[in-house]
Amino acid sequence: ALHSTTFEIDEKHGTDYHKKFVEFVKMVQKENLVIGGAMTDPKGDRSKGPAEQDDPDLFTRIVDTDDKGVYVSGAKAHQTGCINSHWIILMPTVRLTENDKDWAIVGAVPADVKGITYIYGRQSCDTRSMEDGDIDDGNAKFGGQEALMILDRVFIPWDKVFMNGEFEFASMLIERFTCYHRRSYVCKTGLGDVLIGAAATIADYNGVPNVSHIKDKIIEMTHLNETIFAAGIASSHLGHKMKSGVYLNEDMLAQVCKHNVTRFPYEISRLAQDIAGGLVVTLPSEKDFRHPEVGPLLKKYLAGRRGADVENRMRILRLIENMTLGRNAVGYLTESMHGAGSPQAQRIQIQRQMQVGYKKNLAKNLAGITNDIEEPKELSEYFDRVFKTKDSLL
Amino acid sequence: ALHSTTFEIDEKHGTDYHKKFVEFVKMVQKENLVIGGAMTDPKGDRSKGPAEQDDPDLFTRIVDTDDKGVYVSGAKAHQTGCINSHWIILMPTVRLTENDKDWAIVGAVPADVKGITYIYGRQSCDTRSMEDGDIDDGNAKFGGQEALMILDRVFIPWDKVFMNGEFEFASMLIERFTCYHRRSYVCKTGLGDVLIGAAATIADYNGVPNVSHIKDKIIEMTHLNETIFAAGIASSHLGHKMKSGVYLNEDMLAQVCKHNVTRFPYEISRLAQDIAGGLVVTLPSEKDFRHPEVGPLLKKYLAGRRGADVENRMRILRLIENMTLGRNAVGYLTESMHGAGSPQAQRIQIQRQMQVGYKKNLAKNLAGITNDIEEPKELSEYFDRVFKTKDSLL
Amino acid sequence: ALHSTTFEIDEKHGTDYHKKFVEFVKMVQKENLVIGGAMTDPKGDRSKGPAEQDDPDLFTRIVDTDDKGVYVSGAKAHQTGCINSHWIILMPTVRLTENDKDWAIVGAVPADVKGITYIYGRQSCDTRSMEDGDIDDGNAKFGGQEALMILDRVFIPWDKVFMNGEFEFASMLIERFTCYHRRSYVCKTGLGDVLIGAAATIADYNGVPNVSHIKDKIIEMTHLNETIFAAGIASSHLGHKMKSGVYLNEDMLAQVCKHNVTRFPYEISRLAQDIAGGLVVTLPSEKDFRHPEVGPLLKKYLAGRRGADVENRMRILRLIENMTLGRNAVGYLTESMHGAGSPQAQRIQIQRQMQVGYKKNLAKNLAGITNDIEEPKELSEYFDRVFKTKDSLL
Amino acid sequence: ALHSTTFEIDEKHGTDYHKKFVEFVKMVQKENLVIGGAMTDPKGDRSKGPAEQDDPDLFTRIVDTDDKGVYVSGAKAHQTGCINSHWIILMPTVRLTENDKDWAIVGAVPADVKGITYIYGRQSCDTRSMEDGDIDDGNAKFGGQEALMILDRVFIPWDKVFMNGEFEFASMLIERFTCYHRRSYVCKTGLGDVLIGAAATIADYNGVPNVSHIKDKIIEMTHLNETIFAAGIASSHLGHKMKSGVYLNEDMLAQVCKHNVTRFPYEISRLAQDIAGGLVVTLPSEKDFRHPEVGPLLKKYLAGRRGADVENRMRILRLIENMTLGRNAVGYLTESMHGAGSPQAQRIQIQRQMQVGYKKNLAKNLAGITNDIEEPKELSEYFDRVFKTKDSLL
């Protein structure tokens, strides 16, 4: 997103952001660094823009400038993986107006730069990772974390500043960033695959893998998951080259992809809990399972079908708990909802691009209406891009 | 359920369960006791009945009988509130065949009777209740718990035995029990009300209570919640008197009520998370909030609209987390799914009572089919009961 | 609705509408007359009220008054069954303001009064009823019709005028009328029963009545249908007595009932078409079936399972077509959508009554919020009414 | 489908179907002919295969063979556009067993070959096209038609026979054919665009284009429509080359595409009817509109917002009726349901390809299960194909 936006800012303003950004990317690639994209501001009163808030720091902003660089204050919320990043790129989170000039700042800082405080967020079942054993964790291998990053006069040297006051480009940056990012939510289908696998496994351990309603639910989970997958692939397939030379995936389908991500994982989880049975929330602890007296009782009474190992049954149940209620539910459900923007943000983008003027003409034409055809107001390059044609308008 | 079933067993077998049961109820009422209904067996391989399991104890059963009473072994899983009950009533959990006679046992025991071991189940976020403070709990006041009850030669004296081998009455007992119980899941609309209130409160604190999509989502949550409520009320309204003199609510609508409970709370939760924003899963801990240095930063950056108290905002977010991912999600979601029987159990009951023969006749009649009308095989008293009519069949 | 509203208008304005209305009802009952309720005006520009329209006649209004009565002009649209009614009651269709005084008229006229023109509406497949044979009709016995009623200086004598200028009572009248009327949409479950029966019959004729996905779809159709039924019953059960002595069913559940009617019949139809197979839309005509040469070919090739009569198979397929695409789809689908008000009208009523202030308090209370509890602004009699309690507010 | 299947039959059986087929295609392309694909047999009792039916003709079959060619009898049902085709290709419609050898016939015949009788199917509102005027048609320009084709000893010369007894290739042919065909149902998004445009137009004519629930419904319609579109594009993008040299689109996503087509158009139609208002089913006829006396009344009372032409308003309403209940509903709804196979057919294909063994391993791996990992039984080339990798299995 920055590659193309810096290019277009330079084109208009004669700045040199693009060159600086390309240098930065080269360094990142050479040193194999992890970058955290820090976009989301705390936002305070959601009905107000940056300049209208009671406290101007509720959106990250420039507080000072000198010949070495700029100084920013504010905060970035919900930062996934920021603690294991090397560098952070700060970007605005909303469309900005002229009054919001001071908030139009993009720049890169090392994750351990002076002035940043990280406040770690809690997750459902977070403290289980600190307990003994690995069963109750659910997913013994992977977790994630989010933090609130607070910025107190953080310094960004000029060569790491990629936007500085060009407020009118904030929306271009955000739209392109979220276009990539929403399409990237296709990654949740990987989690979906895991949950489908977990559901199939527990049905097997319970002795009912071939019961018709169970099979049907697993098919439904798959159908929903692949529907998301399809939109991700299609969005990439229809990508186009931008002025700066990089490609942007197709935006409408990126929105559609992410929008389904705000719905289907919840339904997939619901079906997984159905298949799992009540034990997914009433299973005793690993500690009890390892206990010399209680352990054997659990081994006896938590048996499934012949040949299914009780510990394995517990492990799969905990994985399902983990993904539908526990630490990974944060990533599989709530992040699917809000990450890269809440559902309503996608609906707004869908509305912008839905070519309703053109569709009205289609309908009027078929209905035999001849005296009320207007030239559609929508961006005509949409069709050129998606259907590779110059003459698709009525 | 036992009131009427014991009555009808006595009627057929000349036993005296009903009198004994009535005595038991009198004692309970006099001493104001809490009773736990212990139905669910561990069930092992779900494709097999009690007598077919590798281990006969996977369904609770009679292991011995003498002149003082019977001795039972086995286990009861997912027992809500058993630990704060005074007495436990043991009942079979599946329809039984002649081979399953030993499993056809109903009886009451004190919760602290010799031979019972309780193994406490884990819940999402359970250990938060043991932390300092009350914010991270989400719901500072109420929680619940389930336990696995293991029975090792538990003794039931004859005067507390309410079924003993009359396997053919197991299904009547279960059907009546679940008829009451599934209708009682209308209680989840109370939790729904809380979640609707929480969503409305956080929207207010965020400064967007009047945004159209937010209002629309709260209306949808309410619509779904009231749809559940309606079925509960209607099921009671259409109740009828049984032989023993007690009333049974209408069964079809009890199933419908519970079946919607396996769906709508998940959608209501999804909408609540949408309205809440990402903070519902990334909020820092109360400990950080009470910290002398970090606390003030949180107070500054977690501000919502003017006048909204940050601690209150955190409390509401934690409540939403609690109900959609944490301890109360166990009760609001997974128990809504499985408690009183998994969704498929309701579908089977709906199928049994859906009077499809009668409906086929309706259709044939309107379609002008005259040579293919069969007497419906369904129980004719259904219509007498629901529509209070004797002549509603074609 | 008029019984109670006229009573309350009289109470405030000292008028005598109630007595006149009761007289009218007596006559209707004595002579066993059919009354058409004519509410819906054509409405022109939907963003404007009666007085704001370019043409004042787009809402029915008083154009003249003399000592014998009032004269009204305008139109009433979508009038179901008006052509087979004896009397018509004219009522306003929207909440009125002071400027709309001339539109605040309620009165009864004979259906053949001077000045009314009926313009019959078209329905899908309407002309099939005029063809020979009865198979292609789908439902040989019943149909319905709607007409546009145009009123040109229609005279209403004073003793048949039940509101005249009391604009502030229009919303009370409409709310009570739609409260009854929306609950009455439970009638669509009767049509649902027919469609369920038709689907079960065609599955039988096709030889697949016991296939799991077919059974499951019929269960789902039933579940949805009974969900609607439940809300209707519950709304009546919770009814309360109004000042005039008549009962009003519970309004929230009436809305919920109707709102589900705007959704579930469409899904039930979709499932019916799934079960029916493609023939539901490609079946040759009855004329071909009766044709000496073509008929035998159809009899051979449209055979279903052994023993299923081909003509019967055709009849059931036509019934399903009729209810999902043809004349009765008008009543089963589109009228389910718009009759008694479009879906959004129910959402507005749900919003008004959803007691959100009370629910916010519930949530705040559980979240441990103590300094932000407000007295709910909602009508407190709601709880008195629904839960028969005087002290249910926090 | 035939290109590759004939190639693989030849490979196994040493036949020369492929060459003959390629010749046929050349002729078709040179003469620019329309081909009808005739697959669907009448099928009689759906629980039985071809050889098990009471009447062997219920699936099209070889009744005779001589040195010039083969003779087939039977029927093909629901043939879209067969009447405007030049040639018809006959293909089997179900997986065949050894007993069904006589039914394993593929061949091409001219549409007017001796022995074929076409029996035209009825469609909802079909006779409107024969009435005067073009408004009531809804879609004045386009319609479609299906016919039942009856084959009585239809002759196919050897050079037009592309399968003859190789029953084991029937399923390959069908699977590939439906893989192409189900993906091609993405065409229904074009109809979706028209309906979205029609809904937006009527909202405009009604004066409420900017009301929030209307906008939201149009966004939802678009979201659903684009979700279908995405799966079509993605299925093509992931296509792969087969032995014969032609490409086959990705099968899982073709199923997913078609499966959403069996759901979303129904919801899109429902929303279109919501936006349209009740007039969509109660609108008077064009005849009334052209009538000297009634016409002016309609012009007055069917007015929408200022500037909206009444005839145009009627035309759009009729188009919506046409697509949701009338002739084009056959194509937009019921054909979306059954064309290229009923929903359950897609679910079976999804199940076959859902790689559940692989997904179980993913889940077991994350859950820390080490002693129960099995080699997945699924076709390993799936991953090679979709992810272009050779080592994606655990």
Ligand SMILES: Cc1cc2nc3c(=O)[nH]c(=O)nc-3n(C[C@H](O)[C@H](O)[C@H](O)COP(=O)(O)OP(=O)(O)OC[C@H]3O[C@@H](n4cnc5c(N)ncnc54)[C@H](O)[C@@H]3O)c2cc1C
């Ligand atoms: C929070 C909570 C509280 C509870 N409280 C109580 C309580 O107080 N007292 C009490 O007695 N019980 C209680 N229950 C238990 C509840 O009744 C059971 O969870 C429920 O009956 C399902 O049984 P299960 O958990 O063994 O799931 P399973 O039976 O293992 O079901 C898992 C899945 O497999 C399917 N399945 C299982 N067997 C078959 C089969 N033979 N054919 C087809 N499909 C099958 C189910 O439909 C479901 O989809 C509680 C449960 C929960 C979750």
Ligand SMILES: Cc1cc2nc3c(=O)[nH]c(=O)nc-3n(C[C@H](O)[C@H](O)[C@H](O)COP(=O)(O)OP(=O)(O)OC[C@H]3O[C@@H](n4cnc5c(N)ncnc54)[C@H](O)[C@@H]3O)c2cc1C
């Ligand atoms: C697990 C997780 C990981 C994340 N990781 C990252 C990350 O790595 N980097 C990063 O930058 N961000 C990250 N995010 C943040 C994410 O982008 C935001 O959560 C998202 O943009 C929503 O913002 P919010 O949480 O402030 O919700 P809010 O904006 O408060 O939204 C709450 C609700 O209010 C509505 N709403 C808010 N404002 C308005 C308005 N003005 N008009 C109408 N409706 C409104 C929303 O539609 C939503 O329904 C992450 C979030 C989560 C949950």
Ligand SMILES: Cc1cc2nc3c(=O)[nH]c(=O)nc-3n(C[C@H](O)[C@H](O)[C@H](O)COP(=O)(O)OP(=O)(O)OC[C@H]3O[C@@H](n4cnc5c(N)ncnc54)[C@H](O)[C@@H]3O)c2cc1C
């Ligand atoms: C408008 C339209 C146009 C069409 N155009 C063409 C065309 O051009 N060429 C062509 O060849 N075909 C065409 N078709 C036919 C289409 O492929 C078939 O409708 C489809 O395959 C379903 O077959 P059926 O209609 O016989 O339904 P059925 O097979 O009778 O299906 C009815 C229901 O029964 C179920 N069912 C049936 N058999 C079984 C079973 N054994 N086990 C479990 N469930 C079962 C189905 O899943 C479905 O729910 C068209 C269909 C339509 C509606």
Ligand SMILES: Cc1cc2nc3c(=O)[nH]c(=O)nc-3n(C[C@H](O)[C@H](O)[C@H](O)COP(=O)(O)OP(=O)(O)OC[C@H]3O[C@@H](n4cnc5c(N)ncnc54)[C@H](O)[C@@H]3O)c2cc1C
């Ligand atoms: C089959 C049938 C039978 C009927 N029978 C009768 C009858 O017997 N007697 C009778 O009186 N009526 C009857 N009705 C009329 C019914 O009550 C109306 O259709 C209904 O009130 C909707 O009005 P409308 O059709 O003018 O739609 P519109 O009001 O034009 O609604 C179309 C869409 O626009 C929306 N909309 C309209 N205005 C606004 C606004 N200001 N703000 C936001 N959204 C708006 C609606 O929500 C809807 O989505 C019948 C209708 C049907 C379809």
